[in-house]
Amino acid sequence: MSLSNPSQVLLRNSELLIAEAPLLINLPEDGFIDALIALNKPESIHCFNTNYIDYQAITKKNDGAKRQGIHATFASTYQTKTCHDLVIIAFPKSKAELTFTLAMIAHCINETTKILLVGEKKGGIQSAPKLTKDLLSCCQKVDAARHCLLFAGLFQPEKLSVVFNLQDWxxxxxxxxxxxxxxxxxxxxxxxxxxxxxxxxxxxxxxxxxxxxxxxxxxxxxxxxxxxxxxxxxxxxxxxxxxxxxxxxxxxxxxxxxxxxxxxxxxxxxxxxxxxxxxxxxxxxxxxxxxxxxxxxxxxxxxxxxxxxxxxxxxxxxxxxxxxxxxxxxxxxxxxxxxxxxxxxxxxxxxxxx
The missing domain is CATH 3.40.50.150 (Vaccinia Virus protein VP39)
Structure with a gap:
């Protein structure tokens, strides 16, 4: 499968992808994981998907997600004891889902974690700075190419409780x-x-x-x-x-x-x-x-x-x-x-x- 436009934009900014334990949220299996491994050789890569098709593709490509260091999760919420130093989020169709996602991962990131948001312009990603102004600091556009935008920011842990209660959502x-x-x-x-x-x-x-x-x-x-x-x-x-x-x-x-x-x-x-x-x-x-x-x-x-x-x-x-x-x-x-x-x-x- 050829790299999607959002994945190509991410790889254009390889300096932002250096991390030991990146978390990829709702990214498809289009070859980006292989490219990330070749680029950086992280200790582990965690893939969280709420879409079953994407999850199936990742587990199939990576021998049931057993390839060393690759962890795949299909669920409505993400739980881990790992502290991620990089999180890449495919910008969701629902803007409310973005806030939900950031709240969901508050327990496994800190103020030094890089947060990257990537998506197609027609998907509404232009609104990312406004949507995240109370959650991320310095959320800025870092690239625009192939009809896509890439934003980068840092988490503000004081803005969200690390105790995530699904019932509240x-x-x-x-x-x-x-x-x-x-x-x-x-x-x-x-x-x-x-x-x-x-x-x-x-x-x-x-x-x-x-x-x-x-x-x-x-x-x-x-x-x-x-x-x-x-x-x-x-x-x-x-x-x-x-x-x-x-x-x-x-x-x-x-x-x-x-x-x-x-x-x-x-x-x-x-x-x-x-x-x-x-x-x-x-x-x-x-x-x-x-x-x-x-x-x-x-x-x-x-x-x-x-x-x-x-x-x-x-x-x-x-x-x-x-x-x-x-x-x-x-x-x-x-x-x-x-x-x-x-x-x-x-x-x-x-x-x-x-």
Missing amino acids: FKKYQITVEGVELTIASLPGVFSQQKLDTGTALLLSNLPDKMSGKVLDFGCGAGVISCFIGKKHIDTKLYLLDVSALALTSAQESLALNGLSGQVFPSNSLSDVSEKYQHVVSNPPFHQGVKTHYEASEDFLAGINKQLNKQGSITIVANSFLRYQPIMQAHIGNTRVIAKGKGFTIYQAQLSSK
């Missing part, structure tokens, strides 16, 4: 849909963090009248769909899948707040799906970072037939411009449009007899 809100009352908890960076989005609201109003058995919530986000189904259809067993560790932790919290249980697990599309389900429901994601990304959702629709029970059904909501119906028709069976509204369409298909 959940946004919680109540919704009532079809007479079902729910409390939803969501961490920064999770889709629809503070209110029920229009597409999901339409989906919840157009699910099958009767549901029982195993239900897969693909791209579960904060768990709104599963919580609704679990409350309304008590004979269901919930399975919640997402690529984001922040989403999975949010979904687990939402289930608990509503007195529900479910199996919550990460997967790259259907990579880690092994069960067969009676119902699949989804507001499938089509954004990866700041880019529009359809492949995972299309792979999901093309392959989900293998995970459906006989007469199993799938119901999804999608932006009306997305051409999902032909894919569902070809791979699952007869696909109906059962509702439209506010730019969204609800598709429902039942597995064809084999």
Whole structure:
């Protein structure tokens, strides 16, 4: 894989990368780790990723992260006893997630730790100095190239407590849909963090009248769909899948707040799906970072037939411009449009007899 533009910008500034125990936060596996080792030969490299796809790529490239000195973590929060002298953060799509990330690592950095923020200009990284003015000192732009910006600063430890409490970061809100009352908890960076989005609201109003058995919530986000189904259809067993560790932790919290249980697990599309389900429901994601990304959702629709029970059904909501119906028709069976509204369409298909 060729180096991404942000990685190329980092390597243009090699003097900033000298460190014994760097922490890379949400950087992809694009060859940058190899370049960093060749440049500096650090004692250890710690890779923290909230995206399961990136984590999988790092562990696969580095023999399950067992290559000497490389430590990979997939989680919603980072815990370590190492004090890092360099932290490189891929600027997140959600600005609130940046503050969350800096608070999360306060326990493992000090006032001499270099903090580098890198990202594409269209991702909003220009706002980095303003966003970090109360957390970082001397956060300054040090490079601009390849449509990317690089900022460097130092941590101000007195500004954040080293005791990080995850509960403080959940946004919680109540919704009532079809007479079902729910409390939803969501961490920064999770889709629809503070209110029920229009597409999901339409989906919840157009699910099958009767549901029982195993239900897969693909791209579960904060768990709104599963919580609704679990409350309304008590004979269901919930399975919640997402690529984001922040989403999975949010979904687990939402289930608990509503007195529900479910199996919550990460997967790259259907990579880690092994069960067969009676119902699949989804507001499938089509954004990866700041880019529009359809492949995972299309792979999901093309392959989900293998995970459906006989007469199993799938119901999804999608932006009306997305051409999902032909894919569902070809791979699952007869696909109906059962509702439209506010730019969204609800598709429902039942597995064809084999």
